[in-house]
Amino acid sequence: MYTTMISRGKRLGYAAYERLLELEVSGTPDHVAVIQDGNRRYARKRGTETQEGHREGAETTEALLNWCDELDIREVTLYAFSTENFNRDPEEREHIFDLVEQKLRTFADADRVHEAGVCIRAIGETEMLPDRVRDAIDYAEGRTAQYDHLNLNVALAYGGRAELLGAAREVAASVDAGDLDPADVTVESVEERLYEGPTRDVDLIVRTGGDERTSNFLPWHANGNEAATFFCTPYWPEFRKVDFLRAIRTYENREQSWRTTRAKRSLALVRAIEQSEVPTAKRILGRFRDALPSAEREQLDEEYEIAD
Incomplete structure:
Protein backbone atom coordinates (compact mmCIF):
# COMPACT_ATOMS: atom_id res chain seq x y z
CA MET A 1 0.00 0.00 0.00
CA TYR A 2 2.73 2.44 1.06
CA THR A 3 4.86 1.53 -1.97
CA THR A 4 1.88 2.05 -4.25
CA MET A 5 1.29 5.50 -2.77
CA ILE A 6 4.93 6.47 -3.33
CA SER A 7 4.80 5.22 -6.92
CA ARG A 8 1.62 7.19 -7.55
CA GLY A 9 3.19 10.27 -6.02
CA LYS A 10 6.20 9.96 -8.33
CA ARG A 11 3.94 9.67 -11.36
CA LEU A 12 1.98 12.76 -10.32
CA GLY A 13 5.21 14.66 -9.67
CA TYR A 14 6.57 13.64 -13.06
CA ALA A 15 3.35 14.72 -14.80
CA ALA A 16 3.42 18.08 -13.01
CA TYR A 17 7.06 18.67 -13.95
CA GLU A 18 6.37 17.73 -17.57
CA ARG A 19 3.46 20.16 -17.66
CA LEU A 20 5.62 22.92 -16.15
CA LEU A 21 8.29 22.41 -18.79
CA GLU A 22 5.68 22.47 -21.56
CA LEU A 23 4.43 25.82 -20.26
CA GLU A 24 7.99 27.18 -20.15
CA VAL A 25 8.73 26.25 -23.78
CA SER A 26 8.01 29.30 -25.92
CA GLY A 27 9.78 28.32 -29.14
CA THR A 28 11.11 25.12 -30.61
CA PRO A 29 14.02 24.31 -32.93
CA ASP A 30 13.28 23.52 -36.56
CA HIS A 31 15.76 20.64 -36.79
CA VAL A 32 16.71 18.28 -33.96
CA ALA A 33 19.44 15.64 -34.37
CA VAL A 34 19.51 12.77 -31.88
CA ILE A 35 22.34 10.40 -30.96
CA GLN A 36 20.47 7.46 -29.45
CA ASP A 37 23.16 6.11 -27.16
CA GLY A 38 23.01 3.54 -24.38
CA ASN A 39 20.85 0.67 -25.62
CA ARG A 40 23.48 -1.98 -24.80
CA ARG A 41 24.38 -0.48 -21.43
CA TYR A 42 20.69 -0.28 -20.55
CA ALA A 43 20.31 -3.98 -21.31
CA ARG A 44 23.36 -4.86 -19.20
CA LYS A 45 22.05 -2.80 -16.30
CA ARG A 46 18.77 -4.70 -16.39
CA GLY A 47 20.43 -8.07 -16.90
CA THR A 48 18.71 -8.68 -20.25
CA GLU A 49 19.92 -9.49 -23.75
CA THR A 50 21.39 -6.70 -25.87
CA GLN A 51 18.55 -7.17 -28.35
CA GLU A 52 16.07 -6.16 -25.66
CA GLY A 53 17.89 -2.85 -25.22
CA HIS A 54 17.66 -2.14 -28.93
CA ARG A 55 13.98 -3.11 -28.98
CA GLU A 56 13.09 -0.77 -26.11
CA GLY A 57 15.21 1.93 -27.72
CA ALA A 58 13.08 1.63 -30.86
CA GLU A 59 9.99 2.27 -28.72
CA THR A 60 11.58 5.46 -27.42
CA THR A 61 12.22 6.52 -31.01
CA GLU A 62 8.52 6.16 -31.79
CA ALA A 63 7.66 8.27 -28.73
CA LEU A 64 10.17 10.92 -29.81
CA LEU A 65 8.46 11.30 -33.18
CA ASN A 66 5.15 11.87 -31.40
CA TRP A 67 6.73 14.57 -29.21
CA CYS A 68 8.23 16.28 -32.24
CA ASP A 69 4.87 16.30 -33.98
CA GLU A 70 3.18 17.76 -30.88
CA LEU A 71 5.81 20.51 -30.63
CA ASP A 72 5.72 21.29 -34.37
CA ILE A 73 9.38 20.44 -34.95
CA ARG A 74 9.88 20.27 -38.70
CA GLU A 75 12.89 17.96 -39.05
CA VAL A 76 14.47 15.13 -37.05
CA THR A 77 17.66 13.23 -37.84
CA LEU A 78 18.33 9.99 -35.94
CA TYR A 79 21.79 8.45 -35.65
CA ALA A 80 20.64 4.85 -36.07
CA PHE A 81 23.77 3.05 -37.31
CA SER A 82 27.25 4.50 -37.85
CA THR A 83 29.99 3.18 -40.12
CA GLU A 84 31.86 2.19 -36.94
CA ASN A 85 28.94 -0.04 -35.93
CA PHE A 86 29.92 -2.51 -38.65
CA ASN A 87 32.65 -3.61 -36.22
CA ARG A 88 30.13 -4.91 -33.71
CA ASP A 89 29.44 -8.56 -33.05
CA PRO A 90 27.78 -10.06 -36.17
CA GLU A 91 24.80 -11.39 -34.21
CA GLU A 92 24.09 -7.98 -32.68
CA ARG A 93 24.61 -6.27 -36.01
CA GLU A 94 22.13 -8.57 -37.74
CA HIS A 95 19.59 -7.95 -34.98
CA ILE A 96 19.94 -4.19 -35.50
CA PHE A 97 19.45 -4.64 -39.24
CA ASP A 98 16.32 -6.72 -38.59
CA LEU A 99 14.98 -4.05 -36.25
CA VAL A 100 15.73 -1.22 -38.67
CA GLU A 101 14.05 -3.10 -41.51
CA GLN A 102 10.99 -3.81 -39.38
CA LYS A 103 10.65 -0.24 -38.08
CA LEU A 104 11.09 1.36 -41.49
CA ARG A 105 8.28 -0.75 -42.91
CA THR A 106 6.12 -0.22 -39.83
CA PHE A 107 6.59 3.55 -39.91
CA ALA A 108 5.92 3.65 -43.65
CA ASP A 109 2.56 1.90 -43.15
CA ALA A 110 1.49 3.64 -39.92
CA ASP A 111 -1.61 5.81 -40.19
CA ARG A 112 -0.17 8.39 -37.79
CA VAL A 113 2.88 8.82 -40.05
CA HIS A 114 0.64 9.62 -43.00
CA GLU A 115 -1.69 11.78 -40.93
CA ALA A 116 1.28 13.77 -39.63
CA GLY A 117 2.80 14.12 -43.12
CA VAL A 118 6.14 12.52 -42.23
CA CYS A 119 8.70 12.19 -45.05
CA ILE A 120 11.23 9.40 -44.34
CA ARG A 121 14.71 9.40 -45.83
CA ALA A 122 17.88 7.43 -45.15
CA ILE A 123 21.26 9.18 -45.25
CA GLY A 124 24.67 7.54 -45.30
CA GLU A 125 26.62 4.93 -47.23
CA THR A 126 23.47 2.85 -47.67
CA GLU A 127 25.07 0.65 -50.32
CA MET A 128 26.99 -0.98 -47.45
CA LEU A 129 23.74 -2.24 -45.88
CA PRO A 130 22.15 -5.66 -46.50
CA ASP A 131 19.68 -5.94 -49.37
CA ARG A 132 16.72 -6.36 -47.03
CA VAL A 133 17.50 -3.05 -45.30
CA ARG A 134 17.97 -1.23 -48.61
CA ASP A 135 14.63 -2.64 -49.79
CA ALA A 136 12.97 -1.34 -46.61
CA ILE A 137 14.55 2.08 -47.18
CA ASP A 138 13.19 2.21 -50.73
CA TYR A 139 9.77 1.17 -49.45
CA ALA A 140 9.66 3.80 -46.69
CA GLU A 141 10.96 6.58 -48.92
CA GLY A 142 8.53 5.70 -51.69
CA ARG A 143 5.53 5.56 -49.35
CA THR A 144 6.24 8.97 -47.77
CA ALA A 145 7.94 10.96 -50.55
CA GLN A 146 4.90 13.21 -51.04
CA TYR A 147 4.96 14.61 -47.49
CA ASP A 148 6.84 17.61 -46.11
CA HIS A 149 5.33 18.48 -42.72
CA LEU A 150 7.96 16.56 -40.75
CA ASN A 151 11.18 15.31 -42.33
CA LEU A 152 12.59 12.20 -40.68
CA ASN A 153 16.19 11.43 -41.67
CA VAL A 154 17.54 8.08 -40.55
CA ALA A 155 21.35 7.99 -40.54
CA LEU A 156 22.38 4.48 -41.55
CA ALA A 157 25.99 3.47 -42.29
CA TYR A 158 26.66 7.12 -41.64
CA GLY A 159 29.93 8.93 -40.89
CA GLY A 160 30.28 12.70 -40.96
CA ARG A 161 33.88 12.66 -42.17
CA ALA A 162 33.00 10.26 -44.97
CA GLU A 163 30.18 12.58 -46.04
CA LEU A 164 32.48 15.63 -46.20
CA LEU A 165 35.23 13.63 -47.89
CA GLY A 166 32.82 12.43 -50.57
CA ALA A 167 31.62 15.98 -51.21
CA ALA A 168 35.22 17.24 -51.42
CA ARG A 169 36.11 14.53 -53.91
CA GLU A 170 33.13 15.40 -56.10
CA VAL A 171 34.07 19.08 -56.06
CA ALA A 172 37.67 18.18 -56.98
CA ALA A 173 36.46 15.94 -59.81
CA SER A 174 34.27 18.74 -61.19
CA VAL A 175 37.20 21.13 -61.08
CA ASP A 176 39.49 18.59 -62.73
CA ALA A 177 36.96 17.98 -65.49
CA GLY A 178 36.70 21.70 -66.16
CA ASP A 179 33.04 21.82 -65.13
CA LEU A 180 33.73 24.02 -62.11
CA ASP A 181 36.18 26.88 -61.65
CA PRO A 182 37.97 26.80 -58.27
CA ALA A 183 37.03 30.46 -57.78
CA ASP A 184 33.37 29.50 -58.13
CA VAL A 185 33.39 26.87 -55.34
CA THR A 186 30.83 28.05 -52.77
CA VAL A 187 28.93 26.73 -49.78
CA GLU A 188 26.21 25.68 -52.20
CA SER A 189 28.76 23.75 -54.27
CA VAL A 190 29.50 21.58 -51.25
CA GLU A 191 25.94 21.29 -49.95
CA GLU A 192 24.58 19.96 -53.22
CA ARG A 193 27.12 17.12 -53.00
CA LEU A 194 26.27 16.06 -49.44
CA TYR A 195 23.94 13.16 -48.69
CA GLU A 196 20.41 13.88 -49.82
CA GLY A 197 18.21 14.18 -46.76
CA PRO A 198 18.57 17.12 -44.35
CA THR A 199 16.73 20.14 -45.70
CA ARG A 200 17.90 22.66 -43.08
CA ASP A 201 20.73 23.26 -40.63
CA VAL A 202 20.65 21.50 -37.26
CA ASP A 203 19.53 23.69 -34.36
CA LEU A 204 19.86 21.19 -31.52
CA ILE A 205 21.83 17.97 -30.99
CA VAL A 206 20.64 15.63 -28.23
CA ARG A 207 22.80 12.80 -26.94
CA THR A 208 21.75 10.29 -24.30
CA GLY A 209 23.87 7.85 -22.30
CA GLY A 210 26.24 10.24 -20.54
CA ASP A 211 28.93 10.85 -23.18
CA GLU A 212 29.52 14.52 -23.99
CA ARG A 213 30.60 14.38 -27.64
CA THR A 214 28.82 14.54 -30.97
CA SER A 215 30.63 11.57 -32.54
CA ASN A 216 31.16 12.82 -36.07
CA PHE A 217 27.43 13.45 -36.52
CA LEU A 218 26.27 15.94 -39.16
CA PRO A 219 29.40 18.14 -38.92
CA TRP A 220 28.38 20.36 -41.84
CA HIS A 221 24.76 20.92 -40.80
CA ALA A 222 25.36 21.12 -37.03
CA ASN A 223 28.83 22.51 -36.38
CA GLY A 224 28.59 24.99 -39.21
CA ASN A 225 25.38 26.29 -37.64
CA GLU A 226 26.90 26.19 -34.12
CA ALA A 227 23.99 24.04 -32.99
CA ALA A 228 23.06 23.89 -29.33
CA THR A 229 23.92 20.59 -27.64
CA PHE A 230 22.19 18.74 -24.83
CA PHE A 231 23.92 15.80 -23.14
CA CYS A 232 22.01 13.74 -20.59
CA THR A 233 22.74 10.62 -18.54
CA PRO A 234 19.64 8.45 -19.18
CA TYR A 235 20.23 5.64 -21.63
CA TRP A 236 18.14 5.95 -24.78
CA PRO A 237 15.41 3.49 -23.66
CA GLU A 238 15.03 5.60 -20.48
CA PHE A 239 14.77 8.94 -22.30
CA ARG A 240 11.50 10.67 -21.40
CA LYS A 241 9.52 13.61 -22.62
CA VAL A 242 10.77 15.73 -19.69
CA ASP A 243 14.33 15.09 -20.88
CA PHE A 244 13.38 16.23 -24.37
CA LEU A 245 11.69 19.35 -23.03
CA ARG A 246 14.79 20.14 -20.98
CA ALA A 247 16.83 19.83 -24.18
CA ILE A 248 14.56 22.31 -25.92
CA ARG A 249 14.85 24.67 -22.97
CA THR A 250 18.65 24.50 -23.39
CA TYR A 251 18.21 25.45 -27.04
CA GLU A 252 15.98 28.40 -26.11
CA ASN A 253 18.46 29.68 -23.51
CA ARG A 254 21.28 29.49 -26.04
CA GLU A 255 19.26 31.35 -28.66
CA GLN A 256 18.43 34.10 -26.18
CA SER A 257 22.12 34.36 -25.24
CA TRP A 258 23.10 34.71 -28.90
Whole structure:
Protein backbone atom coordinates (compact mmCIF):
# COMPACT_ATOMS: atom_id res chain seq x y z
CA MET A 1 0.00 0.00 0.00
CA TYR A 2 2.73 2.44 1.06
CA THR A 3 4.86 1.53 -1.97
CA THR A 4 1.88 2.05 -4.25
CA MET A 5 1.29 5.50 -2.77
CA ILE A 6 4.93 6.47 -3.33
CA SER A 7 4.80 5.22 -6.92
CA ARG A 8 1.62 7.19 -7.55
CA GLY A 9 3.19 10.27 -6.02
CA LYS A 10 6.20 9.96 -8.33
CA ARG A 11 3.94 9.67 -11.36
CA LEU A 12 1.98 12.76 -10.32
CA GLY A 13 5.21 14.66 -9.67
CA TYR A 14 6.57 13.64 -13.06
CA ALA A 15 3.35 14.72 -14.80
CA ALA A 16 3.42 18.08 -13.01
CA TYR A 17 7.06 18.67 -13.95
CA GLU A 18 6.37 17.73 -17.57
CA ARG A 19 3.46 20.16 -17.66
CA LEU A 20 5.62 22.92 -16.15
CA LEU A 21 8.29 22.41 -18.79
CA GLU A 22 5.68 22.47 -21.56
CA LEU A 23 4.43 25.82 -20.26
CA GLU A 24 7.99 27.18 -20.15
CA VAL A 25 8.73 26.25 -23.78
CA SER A 26 8.01 29.30 -25.92
CA GLY A 27 9.78 28.32 -29.14
CA THR A 28 11.11 25.12 -30.61
CA PRO A 29 14.02 24.31 -32.93
CA ASP A 30 13.28 23.52 -36.56
CA HIS A 31 15.76 20.64 -36.79
CA VAL A 32 16.71 18.28 -33.96
CA ALA A 33 19.44 15.64 -34.37
CA VAL A 34 19.51 12.77 -31.88
CA ILE A 35 22.34 10.40 -30.96
CA GLN A 36 20.47 7.46 -29.45
CA ASP A 37 23.16 6.11 -27.16
CA GLY A 38 23.01 3.54 -24.38
CA ASN A 39 20.85 0.67 -25.62
CA ARG A 40 23.48 -1.98 -24.80
CA ARG A 41 24.38 -0.48 -21.43
CA TYR A 42 20.69 -0.28 -20.55
CA ALA A 43 20.31 -3.98 -21.31
CA ARG A 44 23.36 -4.86 -19.20
CA LYS A 45 22.05 -2.80 -16.30
CA ARG A 46 18.77 -4.70 -16.39
CA GLY A 47 20.43 -8.07 -16.90
CA THR A 48 18.71 -8.68 -20.25
CA GLU A 49 19.92 -9.49 -23.75
CA THR A 50 21.39 -6.70 -25.87
CA GLN A 51 18.55 -7.17 -28.35
CA GLU A 52 16.07 -6.16 -25.66
CA GLY A 53 17.89 -2.85 -25.22
CA HIS A 54 17.66 -2.14 -28.93
CA ARG A 55 13.98 -3.11 -28.98
CA GLU A 56 13.09 -0.77 -26.11
CA GLY A 57 15.21 1.93 -27.72
CA ALA A 58 13.08 1.63 -30.86
CA GLU A 59 9.99 2.27 -28.72
CA THR A 60 11.58 5.46 -27.42
CA THR A 61 12.22 6.52 -31.01
CA GLU A 62 8.52 6.16 -31.79
CA ALA A 63 7.66 8.27 -28.73
CA LEU A 64 10.17 10.92 -29.81
CA LEU A 65 8.46 11.30 -33.18
CA ASN A 66 5.15 11.87 -31.40
CA TRP A 67 6.73 14.57 -29.21
CA CYS A 68 8.23 16.28 -32.24
CA ASP A 69 4.87 16.30 -33.98
CA GLU A 70 3.18 17.76 -30.88
CA LEU A 71 5.81 20.51 -30.63
CA ASP A 72 5.72 21.29 -34.37
CA ILE A 73 9.38 20.44 -34.95
CA ARG A 74 9.88 20.27 -38.70
CA GLU A 75 12.89 17.96 -39.05
CA VAL A 76 14.47 15.13 -37.05
CA THR A 77 17.66 13.23 -37.84
CA LEU A 78 18.33 9.99 -35.94
CA TYR A 79 21.79 8.45 -35.65
CA ALA A 80 20.64 4.85 -36.07
CA PHE A 81 23.77 3.05 -37.31
CA SER A 82 27.25 4.50 -37.85
CA THR A 83 29.99 3.18 -40.12
CA GLU A 84 31.86 2.19 -36.94
CA ASN A 85 28.94 -0.04 -35.93
CA PHE A 86 29.92 -2.51 -38.65
CA ASN A 87 32.65 -3.61 -36.22
CA ARG A 88 30.13 -4.91 -33.71
CA ASP A 89 29.44 -8.56 -33.05
CA PRO A 90 27.78 -10.06 -36.17
CA GLU A 91 24.80 -11.39 -34.21
CA GLU A 92 24.09 -7.98 -32.68
CA ARG A 93 24.61 -6.27 -36.01
CA GLU A 94 22.13 -8.57 -37.74
CA HIS A 95 19.59 -7.95 -34.98
CA ILE A 96 19.94 -4.19 -35.50
CA PHE A 97 19.45 -4.64 -39.24
CA ASP A 98 16.32 -6.72 -38.59
CA LEU A 99 14.98 -4.05 -36.25
CA VAL A 100 15.73 -1.22 -38.67
CA GLU A 101 14.05 -3.10 -41.51
CA GLN A 102 10.99 -3.81 -39.38
CA LYS A 103 10.65 -0.24 -38.08
CA LEU A 104 11.09 1.36 -41.49
CA ARG A 105 8.28 -0.75 -42.91
CA THR A 106 6.12 -0.22 -39.83
CA PHE A 107 6.59 3.55 -39.91
CA ALA A 108 5.92 3.65 -43.65
CA ASP A 109 2.56 1.90 -43.15
CA ALA A 110 1.49 3.64 -39.92
CA ASP A 111 -1.61 5.81 -40.19
CA ARG A 112 -0.17 8.39 -37.79
CA VAL A 113 2.88 8.82 -40.05
CA HIS A 114 0.64 9.62 -43.00
CA GLU A 115 -1.69 11.78 -40.93
CA ALA A 116 1.28 13.77 -39.63
CA GLY A 117 2.80 14.12 -43.12
CA VAL A 118 6.14 12.52 -42.23
CA CYS A 119 8.70 12.19 -45.05
CA ILE A 120 11.23 9.40 -44.34
CA ARG A 121 14.71 9.40 -45.83
CA ALA A 122 17.88 7.43 -45.15
CA ILE A 123 21.26 9.18 -45.25
CA GLY A 124 24.67 7.54 -45.30
CA GLU A 125 26.62 4.93 -47.23
CA THR A 126 23.47 2.85 -47.67
CA GLU A 127 25.07 0.65 -50.32
CA MET A 128 26.99 -0.98 -47.45
CA LEU A 129 23.74 -2.24 -45.88
CA PRO A 130 22.15 -5.66 -46.50
CA ASP A 131 19.68 -5.94 -49.37
CA ARG A 132 16.72 -6.36 -47.03
CA VAL A 133 17.50 -3.05 -45.30
CA ARG A 134 17.97 -1.23 -48.61
CA ASP A 135 14.63 -2.64 -49.79
CA ALA A 136 12.97 -1.34 -46.61
CA ILE A 137 14.55 2.08 -47.18
CA ASP A 138 13.19 2.21 -50.73
CA TYR A 139 9.77 1.17 -49.45
CA ALA A 140 9.66 3.80 -46.69
CA GLU A 141 10.96 6.58 -48.92
CA GLY A 142 8.53 5.70 -51.69
CA ARG A 143 5.53 5.56 -49.35
CA THR A 144 6.24 8.97 -47.77
CA ALA A 145 7.94 10.96 -50.55
CA GLN A 146 4.90 13.21 -51.04
CA TYR A 147 4.96 14.61 -47.49
CA ASP A 148 6.84 17.61 -46.11
CA HIS A 149 5.33 18.48 -42.72
CA LEU A 150 7.96 16.56 -40.75
CA ASN A 151 11.18 15.31 -42.33
CA LEU A 152 12.59 12.20 -40.68
CA ASN A 153 16.19 11.43 -41.67
CA VAL A 154 17.54 8.08 -40.55
CA ALA A 155 21.35 7.99 -40.54
CA LEU A 156 22.38 4.48 -41.55
CA ALA A 157 25.99 3.47 -42.29
CA TYR A 158 26.66 7.12 -41.64
CA GLY A 159 29.93 8.93 -40.89
CA GLY A 160 30.28 12.70 -40.96
CA ARG A 161 33.88 12.66 -42.17
CA ALA A 162 33.00 10.26 -44.97
CA GLU A 163 30.18 12.58 -46.04
CA LEU A 164 32.48 15.63 -46.20
CA LEU A 165 35.23 13.63 -47.89
CA GLY A 166 32.82 12.43 -50.57
CA ALA A 167 31.62 15.98 -51.21
CA ALA A 168 35.22 17.24 -51.42
CA ARG A 169 36.11 14.53 -53.91
CA GLU A 170 33.13 15.40 -56.10
CA VAL A 171 34.07 19.08 -56.06
CA ALA A 172 37.67 18.18 -56.98
CA ALA A 173 36.46 15.94 -59.81
CA SER A 174 34.27 18.74 -61.19
CA VAL A 175 37.20 21.13 -61.08
CA ASP A 176 39.49 18.59 -62.73
CA ALA A 177 36.96 17.98 -65.49
CA GLY A 178 36.70 21.70 -66.16
CA ASP A 179 33.04 21.82 -65.13
CA LEU A 180 33.73 24.02 -62.11
CA ASP A 181 36.18 26.88 -61.65
CA PRO A 182 37.97 26.80 -58.27
CA ALA A 183 37.03 30.46 -57.78
CA ASP A 184 33.37 29.50 -58.13
CA VAL A 185 33.39 26.87 -55.34
CA THR A 186 30.83 28.05 -52.77
CA VAL A 187 28.93 26.73 -49.78
CA GLU A 188 26.21 25.68 -52.20
CA SER A 189 28.76 23.75 -54.27
CA VAL A 190 29.50 21.58 -51.25
CA GLU A 191 25.94 21.29 -49.95
CA GLU A 192 24.58 19.96 -53.22
CA ARG A 193 27.12 17.12 -53.00
CA LEU A 194 26.27 16.06 -49.44
CA TYR A 195 23.94 13.16 -48.69
CA GLU A 196 20.41 13.88 -49.82
CA GLY A 197 18.21 14.18 -46.76
CA PRO A 198 18.57 17.12 -44.35
CA THR A 199 16.73 20.14 -45.70
CA ARG A 200 17.90 22.66 -43.08
CA ASP A 201 20.73 23.26 -40.63
CA VAL A 202 20.65 21.50 -37.26
CA ASP A 203 19.53 23.69 -34.36
CA LEU A 204 19.86 21.19 -31.52
CA ILE A 205 21.83 17.97 -30.99
CA VAL A 206 20.64 15.63 -28.23
CA ARG A 207 22.80 12.80 -26.94
CA THR A 208 21.75 10.29 -24.30
CA GLY A 209 23.87 7.85 -22.30
CA GLY A 210 26.24 10.24 -20.54
CA ASP A 211 28.93 10.85 -23.18
CA GLU A 212 29.52 14.52 -23.99
CA ARG A 213 30.60 14.38 -27.64
CA THR A 214 28.82 14.54 -30.97
CA SER A 215 30.63 11.57 -32.54
CA ASN A 216 31.16 12.82 -36.07
CA PHE A 217 27.43 13.45 -36.52
CA LEU A 218 26.27 15.94 -39.16
CA PRO A 219 29.40 18.14 -38.92
CA TRP A 220 28.38 20.36 -41.84
CA HIS A 221 24.76 20.92 -40.80
CA ALA A 222 25.36 21.12 -37.03
CA ASN A 223 28.83 22.51 -36.38
CA GLY A 224 28.59 24.99 -39.21
CA ASN A 225 25.38 26.29 -37.64
CA GLU A 226 26.90 26.19 -34.12
CA ALA A 227 23.99 24.04 -32.99
CA ALA A 228 23.06 23.89 -29.33
CA THR A 229 23.92 20.59 -27.64
CA PHE A 230 22.19 18.74 -24.83
CA PHE A 231 23.92 15.80 -23.14
CA CYS A 232 22.01 13.74 -20.59
CA THR A 233 22.74 10.62 -18.54
CA PRO A 234 19.64 8.45 -19.18
CA TYR A 235 20.23 5.64 -21.63
CA TRP A 236 18.14 5.95 -24.78
CA PRO A 237 15.41 3.49 -23.66
CA GLU A 238 15.03 5.60 -20.48
CA PHE A 239 14.77 8.94 -22.30
CA ARG A 240 11.50 10.67 -21.40
CA LYS A 241 9.52 13.61 -22.62
CA VAL A 242 10.77 15.73 -19.69
CA ASP A 243 14.33 15.09 -20.88
CA PHE A 244 13.38 16.23 -24.37
CA LEU A 245 11.69 19.35 -23.03
CA ARG A 246 14.79 20.14 -20.98
CA ALA A 247 16.83 19.83 -24.18
CA ILE A 248 14.56 22.31 -25.92
CA ARG A 249 14.85 24.67 -22.97
CA THR A 250 18.65 24.50 -23.39
CA TYR A 251 18.21 25.45 -27.04
CA GLU A 252 15.98 28.40 -26.11
CA ASN A 253 18.46 29.68 -23.51
CA ARG A 254 21.28 29.49 -26.04
CA GLU A 255 19.26 31.35 -28.66
CA GLN A 256 18.43 34.10 -26.18
CA SER A 257 22.12 34.36 -25.24
CA TRP A 258 23.10 34.71 -28.90
CA ARG A 259 20.46 37.40 -29.49
CA THR A 260 21.74 39.35 -26.50
CA THR A 261 25.34 39.04 -27.69
CA ARG A 262 24.47 40.25 -31.18
CA ALA A 263 22.48 43.14 -29.75
CA LYS A 264 25.39 44.24 -27.56
CA ARG A 265 27.75 44.09 -30.53
CA SER A 266 25.36 46.23 -32.53
CA LEU A 267 25.17 48.72 -29.69
CA ALA A 268 28.98 48.91 -29.60
CA LEU A 269 28.95 49.55 -33.36
CA VAL A 270 26.47 52.39 -33.03
CA ARG A 271 28.60 54.04 -30.35
CA ALA A 272 31.76 53.70 -32.44
CA ILE A 273 30.66 55.17 -35.76
CA GLU A 274 30.49 58.75 -36.86
CA GLN A 275 27.42 60.77 -35.99
CA SER A 276 26.50 61.05 -39.67
CA GLU A 277 25.95 57.31 -39.84
CA VAL A 278 23.75 57.02 -36.77
CA PRO A 279 20.38 57.03 -38.59
CA THR A 280 21.37 53.95 -40.60
CA ALA A 281 22.89 52.17 -37.60
CA LYS A 282 19.83 52.96 -35.49
CA ARG A 283 17.61 51.12 -37.95
CA ILE A 284 19.89 48.07 -37.75
CA LEU A 285 20.10 48.20 -33.99
CA GLY A 286 16.34 48.50 -33.63
CA ARG A 287 16.02 44.92 -34.83
CA PHE A 288 18.04 43.69 -31.86
CA ARG A 289 16.64 46.04 -29.21
CA ASP A 290 14.25 43.54 -27.62
CA ALA A 291 17.07 41.07 -26.96
CA LEU A 292 18.92 43.46 -24.63
CA PRO A 293 18.51 43.32 -20.84
CA SER A 294 15.95 45.90 -19.68
CA ALA A 295 18.49 48.29 -18.15
CA GLU A 296 20.56 48.46 -21.34
CA ARG A 297 17.41 48.74 -23.45
CA GLU A 298 16.25 51.76 -21.47
CA GLN A 299 19.69 53.36 -21.78
CA LEU A 300 19.68 52.70 -25.52
CA ASP A 301 16.23 54.27 -25.95
CA GLU A 302 17.37 57.34 -24.07
CA GLU A 303 20.62 57.72 -26.03
CA TYR A 304 19.38 57.04 -29.54
CA GLU A 305 15.57 57.31 -29.35
CA ILE A 306 15.15 53.89 -30.93
CA ALA A 307 11.90 52.94 -29.19
CA ASP A 308 8.64 53.81 -30.93
